[in-house]
Amino acid sequence: MKLYLAIRWGHAESPDGPDGEDTQLLIRAPSFAEAGQIADNALSQLPVSSALSARAVQPFCHRIIELGADASAGSDAQVLVGPWIGRAFFETASYRTWIRDALSEQWQDAKLYY
Numbered sequence: 609m610k611l612y613l614a615i616r617w618g619h620a621e622s623p624d625g626p627d628g629e630d631t632q633l634l635i636r637a638p639s640f641a642e643a644g645q646i647a648d649n650a651l652s653q654l655p656v657s658s659a660l661s662a663r664a665v666q667p668f669c670h671r672i673i674e675l676g677a678d679a680s681a682g683s684d685a686q687v688l689v690g691p692w693i694g695r696a697f698f699e700t701a702s703y704r705t706w707i708r709d710a711l712s713e714q715w716q717d718a719k720l721y722y
Contacts, residue, residue, distance in 0.1 A: 609636050609637065609677070609678040609682075609685070610637065610638065610639075610640075610643075610674055610675075610676065610677055610678060611634065611635070611636055611674075611675040611676055611678050611688075612634075612635045612636075612637060612640060612643035612673060612674055613632060613633075613675055613696075614633045614635050614644065614647030614651075614669045614672055614690075615630050615631070615632050615669065615670055615672075616630060616631040616632075616647075616651050616665060616666065616667075616668065616669055616670055617630055617665065617666070617670050618630060618631070619631045620654065620656055620657055620658045620661055620664070620665055621658050621660050621661065621693075622660070622661055622693075623660055623661060623662065624661075624663075625657075625661045625662055625663035625664060625665055626663060626664075626665045626666065627663075628661075629693050629694050629695055630693070630694065630695065630696040631651065631654065631665070631690075631691050631692075631693060632690055632693070632694060632696060633646075633650055633690035633691050633692075634687070634688045634689040634690055635647060635686070635687055636680075636682065636684070636685060636686055636688050637685040637686075638685060640672045640674060640704070640706050640715065643672055644669050644672050644715060646685060646686065646687060647668075647669035647672070647687075648667075648668045648669055648711070650687050650690075651668055651669060652667045652668070654691065666711070667711075668711040670707060670708060670709070671696065671705065671706070671707045672705065672706045672715065673703050673704070673705045674703055674705070675703065704717075705717070705718035706718060
């Protein structure tokens with residue numbers, strides 16, 4: 609199993625909507641694709657808009673960052689921490705990273721995307 613940081617651009621309570629601080633989850637999964645599915649399921653349960661937000665956020669994960677191996681005894685793929693709201697980190701030089709702009713898109717390796 610590996611550990612992944614899953615990121616959705618923005619959050620529903622931000623006045624800046626998708627341009628505000630990001631919604632994030634720490635996920636244990638065997639692959640980035642499964643981490644993305646777990647994140648999508650969790651994010652689809654969260655609000656996408658509020659009276660505080662001028663624009664809605666999207667109900668899916670935009671970025672997956674592989675943080676490393678999970679050495680815990682647990683073997684279930686799942687959300688370990690989150691969601692939390694904060695600035696997402698985007699340093700891709702040291703971490704494998706995948707991105708997409710729409711739920712219907714295939715994940716793209718960030719090094720190939722930019």
